[in-house]
Amino acid sequence: MAFAAVMVASPAAALLPVQGYEVRATYPHDSQAFTEGLFFLDGVMFESTGLEGASSIRKVRLKDGAVLQSVATDDDKFGEGIVNWGSEILSLTWRDQIGYRWDLKTLTRKGSFRYPGEGWALTQDGKSLIMSDGTPFLRFLDPKTLKETRRVKVTAEGRPVQNLNEIEWVKGEILANIWMTNRIARIDPKTGAVKGWIDLSGLPETLSQRDPDAVLNGIAYDRQGDRLFVTGKRWPRLYEIGLKPLKDAR
Template identity: 65%
Template sequence: MRIAGIAFLLAACQAAPAPQSSTASTLGAEPVNYGYTVAATYPHDRRAFTQGLFFLDGHLFESTGHVGQSTIRRVNVEDGRVVQSVPIPPGMFGEGIVNWGDQIISITWQDGIGFRWDRESLRQTGTWRYPGEGWGLTQNGTDIIMSDGTAELRFLDPETLRERRRLTVMANGQPVTQLNELEWVNGEIFANVWMTPRIARIDPQSGNVTGWIDLSGLVRDNGDNQDAVLNGIAYDQQRDRLFVTGKYWPRLYEIDLVQPGQPAR
């Protein structure tokens, strides 16, 4: 990803102690606007209504939505091939996913039911419940972090999946609603904001949006219908690669972020 930001604190895909952040001073700070360059482009299943995305052990893991079409998948990055796929239980609308140990944890949109899956076999191993809606998931090594379409992020105990606390996300003194797919990247929470071309960079201590990543160019290249919105962030910590895609997009992008004042796409 190669960009100056909050110092590296924790790998997104491994369980480790929570970061000890000193970023409380970001509260109320003006967000910085970032551009991007495309480092690589890969095929992506344009039939996938992408809800959740993460990278681990050389593969992308992706969840897709819509009742009767919702799946959990293992995907080959280079050619976009779905190498393994299982449906979520019938009648439910799948949403975000996150890895925890040898599990994948998933949520549904309005059913208040989540699932545990064996990460190797993708076999369902358990269920859990939560109030309200489920949108996106990520983790920081200590907590599972969940969005629900509001400006609040829920921090859950990974073992019991009970709620520990909430964090309100703010930018310029105003709450940022419609937080959707999430990814933990170098000590920050990256969040798609539904129906916009922007990703918010969120300080996990203060809840302040420290930066906006504007991917309008990618949305224009792929948004051939109103449902084809930006949604899907994955980070490869070992190789410092940031991936983004969207619902029904035929492409997955590896992007590098660009500081203000530098050339960008």
């Protein structure tokens, strides 16, 4: 997401366990890509970018960051998150309340759908699509009808967590970037409770002040290789990371 109020983490949220990381590999990333969505499938990184007039959906070769295929979304739309489902990619737009269906192989647009409110990110658990909209709520959608079937309120120590941004389903949990922070929330999909935080402070881009919009945003998981990737808006690098054991912030 881009232009909104910055969330200030509550004191209670800071008491949850915090997990560190180690960088296992570094890959080139398009430093002009305003990353909004990310997923890894069959050896290829799929990425969506935002901003009016610059939004796109693309296939990217991991090892060198080369864009293998790209399609622009409507010039007047701010592109947001993406997810694969069957032979399609589904994508969101920020404030236009419209999403699109794309052919997974060709990136040809196949149709559109509507939803209320803002669209920030998408992931899936094999049964439902899961959508973030900048609020503390995650919506679960029927993949065929795109109708909401349920929603959960994300809380940390009982307090709502705002600005849930890019999300990814990883080993039974939902990982969510918290916009304008260096943290990823580990969310229980049944209850919405944050189980802990992943703190990515220390990555070179988190230390730079060159661009206030160049924030952490982008999580992808390689299920076959059990690899976790992260990047950010206009970051020149994409990282494969390993997670360190949880430690109690208390």
